[in-house]
Amino acid sequence: MMVNFSLLLPAVLNGVTTGAIYALIALGLTLIYGVLHIINFAHGSLLMLALYAAFFLYTLAGIDPYVAVLILVPAFFVLGYGLQRFVIQPTSHGRDENILLVTLGLAIIIDNLALWLWTSTTRTIDTSYAFEVIDLGFAFIPLPKIIAFFGALAFAALLWALITFTDLGRAIRAVARERDGARLVGIRVEHVYAMTFGIGTAAVAAAACFLLPTFYVTPQVGYAFVLVAFTTVVLGGMGSFVGALSAGLLLGIVESLGGLYLGESLGQLGIFVIFILILLFRPMGLFGARA
Amino acid sequence: MTAKIAGAVLLALLFCVPFAVQSEFWLSFWLLVLMYAFLGQSWNVLGGYGGQFSFGHALFFGIGAFGTAILQVRHGVNAYAAGAIAIALGAIVGGAVGLLVFRYRLRGAYFALVTLAFAEVARILISSFDYTGSGFGMLVPLARGVANFQFEDRRVFYVIAWVLVVIGALVAWWLENSRFGARLMAVRENEDAAQALGIDLIRTKVCAITLSGAMAATVGVFYVQNFLFVDSHLAFGPAMSIEALLVSIIGGMGTMFGPLFGAVVLHALGEAAKQITGNAPGLNLAFYGLLLILALRFLPNGITGLLSRHPARRSPESTHA
Numbered sequence: 154m155m156v157n158f159s160l161l162l163p164a165v166l167n168g169v170t171t172g173a174i175y176a177l178i179a180l181g182l183t184l185i186y187g188v189l190h191i192i193n194f195a196h197g198s199l200l201m202l203a204l205y206a207a208f209f210l211y212t213l214a215g216i217d218p219y220v221a222v223l224i225l226v227p228a229f230f231v232l233g234y235g236l237q238r239f240v241i242q243p244t245s246h247g248r249d250e251n252i253l254l255v256t257l258g259l260a261i262i263i264d265n266l267a268l269w270l271w272t273s274t275t276r277t278i279d280t281s282y283a284f285e286v287i288d289l290g291f292a293f294i295p296l297p298k299i300i301a302f303f304g305a306l307a308f309a310a311l312l313w314a315l316i317t318f319t320d321l322g323r324a325i326r327a328v329a330r331e332r333d334g335a336r337l338v339g340i341r342v343e344h345v346y347a348m349t350f351g352i353g354t355a356a357v358a359a360a361a362c363f364l365l366p367t368f369y370v371t372p373q374v375g376y377a378f379v380l381v382a383f384t385t386v387v388l389g390g391m392g393s394f395v396g397a398l399s400a401g402l403l404l405g406i407v408e409s410l411g412g413l414y415l416g417e418s419l420g421q422l423g424i425f426v427i428f429i430l431i432l433l434f435r436p437m438g439l440f441g442a443r444a
Numbered sequence: 445m446t447a448k449i450a451g452a453v454l455l456a457l458l459f460c461v462p463f464a465v466q467s468e469f470w471l472s473f474w475l476l477v478l479m480y481a482f483l484g485q486s487w488n489v490l491g492g493y494g495g496q497f498s499f500g501h502a503l504f505f506g507i508g509a510f511g512t513a514i515l516q517v518r519h520g521v522n523a524y525a526a527g528a529i530a531i532a533l534g535a536i537v538g539g540a541v542g543l544l545v546f547r548y549r550l551r552g553a554y555f556a557l558v559t560l561a562f563a564e565v566a567r568i569l570i571s572s573f574d575y576t577g578s579g580f581g582m583l584v585p586l587a588r589g590v591a592n593f594q595f596e597d598r599r600v601f602y603v604i605a606w607v608l609v610v611i612g613a614l615v616a617w618w619l620e621n622s623r624f625g626a627r628l629m630a631v632r633e634n635e636d637a638a639q640a641l642g643i644d645l646i647r648t649k650v651c652a653i654t655l656s657g658a659m660a661a662t663v664g665v666f667y668v669q670n671f672l673f674v675d676s677h678l679a680f681g682p683a684m685s686i687e688a689l690l691v692s693i694i695g696g697m698g699t700m701f702g703p704l705f706g707a708v709v710l711h712a713l714g715e716a717a718k719q720i721t722g723n724a725p726g727l728n729l730a731f732y733g734l735l736l737i738l739a740l741r742f743l744p745n746g747i748t749g750l751l752s753r754h755p756a757r758r759s760p761e762s763t764h765a
Contacts (some may be wrong), residue, residue: 263734
């Protein structure tokens with residue numbers, strides 16, 4: 154079979170840039186999972202909220218999404234911190250099923266409030282650079298996609314440095330490994346939980362800012378992303394940083410090639426099928442952290 | 445016990461609705477409440493008594509709805525036979541999903557996510573082919589008559605829905621008083637301990653999801669006969685899955701009348717909110733989400749927990765120091 158490289162290469166590159174965003178979203182999710190051992194079902198809804206925030210900052214205040222990173226990342230950090238500290242923690246009574254249901258409840262509230270406030274209209278922004286392309290010699294890549302790719306990688310590197318080198322990072326790793334031991338040596342576990350949730354939410358805000366110039370926003374967009382994010386996390390191994398990063402890139406490519414060869418609807422199916430297969434056939438890897 | 449008496453009284457009152465209420469609107473409203481109560485009971489069998497939280501119960505509802513619609517529209521099968529086959533299909537799909545998922549020891553959040561993914565796969569597949577209505581949905585031709593399971597008088601549907609809810613309560617009663625139910629609840633409380641007692645975990649859970657799948661498919665069949673229309677987003681979309689778990693959790697998981705209490709309270713409040721705020725899309729669902737969080741926060745045993753002096757389901761106390 155002839156493989157048409159002039160079609161294939163741009164599709165792969167396109168997939169890699171989308172995949173970097175997936176990776177950044179999944180990093181937030183995997184961090185929260187690795188430390189709190191909870192599945193944050195509201196992750197996609199928070200992404201949707203951040204996309205709207207970036208959209209309104211651009212249309213109402215004229216703030217470019219790439220500049221909005223500086224506003225939205227701290228804002229969503231505070232939001233995430235508050236959600237964990239004042240909603241999820243008191244409501245869950247420490248039971249895993251409850252945490253899942255609380256985050257599901259949050260997702261329902263956020264999604265439907267967005268539907269009520271902003272209707273189901275699909276919204277996009279028009280930036281001056283939206284259609285600029287970079288000629289790589291063998292393929293053309295839209296400039297915003299390149300910025301998204303490097304922005305997502307830079308943010309991921311920042312997260313990694315935060316976890317590896319700072320006192321907060323050490324506390325986070327200590328709580329992830331041995332909660333009661335961490336408490337005994339004087340780490341405020343509830344505070345670390347909320348900080349982690351805040352950082353995970355901040356990662357979503359950064360992803361939204363990089364995503365918006367080449368994407369759209371509707372109240373349902375979070376639902377589409379939530380399963381992709383879970384697939385990424387599960388594929389890469391729950392709680393694994395490098396895993397989420399490489400799985401995100403891989404899924405971006407799979408989706409892009411699937412869309413190229415199978416059409417959009419069935420390409421979407423690929424992600425879910427991968428998700429189910431991974432969950433079924435790699436159970437030990439998945440439960441290693443829970444046992 | 446108090447909760448059971450309250451449930452029985454509520455059931456008796458609900459039986460009187462079609463004879464006391466003249467308005468078509470309120471008859472339809474209570475009909476939907478009964479339908480969701482039975483859907484919630486189907487979730488309750490697996491989630492409440494078995495501790496396996498499905499986020500994709502729409503899968504079984506959709507199998508029932510599309511099963512009967514396709515058989516009737518594409519193959520001219522009689523409505524009763526089509527309904528029976530569709531319910532059996534719901535049971536088979538339930539059993540197959542259970543065998544696959546439980547054999548690989550998926551539980552907790554992973555079970556929830558994989559059921560959600562299955563429902564999404566079904567939604568995409570059903571929307572992709574002409575045979576299944578390709579996203580536009582399936583319309584069952586109007587042909588009133590007892591032979592076609594289409595009744596002129598909506599009250600007949602109402603009574604059928606009421607009977608379904610009674611059957612659902614009896615299924616729950618059976619679970620509370622049978623050896624199978626005892627095994628299922630043992631699995632819910634502690635899988636390792638249950639296994640140590642010699643309970644076959646997979647078999648118990650697969651039986652529960654098969655029963656649950658058949659019950660949810662029954663709601664799908666009933667829905668199609670009543671409305672003569674179904675589309676893939678309605679049948680397999682997240683709203684139906686959420687409805688199933690919400691009424692059960694708010695009413696009280698693992699209790700006989702929990703889903704009925706949940707459906708009545710949730711929809712009564714939802715309707716009241718709709719009357720106050722006007723028909724604002726999304727607002728009533730946001731309200732449901734808020735109720736879910738409030739119920740988890742303040743009513744860990746649901747409405748049933750409010751009614752009974754002894755908590756129906758004692759939760760293992762927090763390990764979260």
